[in-house]
Amino acid sequence: MPYVTVKMLSGRSDDQKRALVEKVTDAVVETTGASKEKVVVFIEEMEKSHYAVGGKRLSDE
Known part of the structure; x- marks a missing residue:
């Protein structure tokens, strides 16, 4: 039984x-x-406030 997880904003x-x-x-x-x-x-x-790239949350951009 294949299980696939898709994580996205x-x-x-x-x-x-x-x-x-x-x-x-x-x-x-x-x-x-x-x-x-x-x-x-x-x-x-995921909420943008819970995801960061390069030390910055996406919600802060």
Whole structure:
């Protein structure tokens, strides 16, 4: 049973997340041969204030 975690900044619409889950699932099925019903996709959303690059939070830019 493949598990995929997608980490991204919050702010995407439900339609965008739905499309992402569908495409990620299809890619896993195509490349691994797993059945679609066995693919699990987790979306972890992060706030800009909880994410930093180069010592600066993205919310501070």
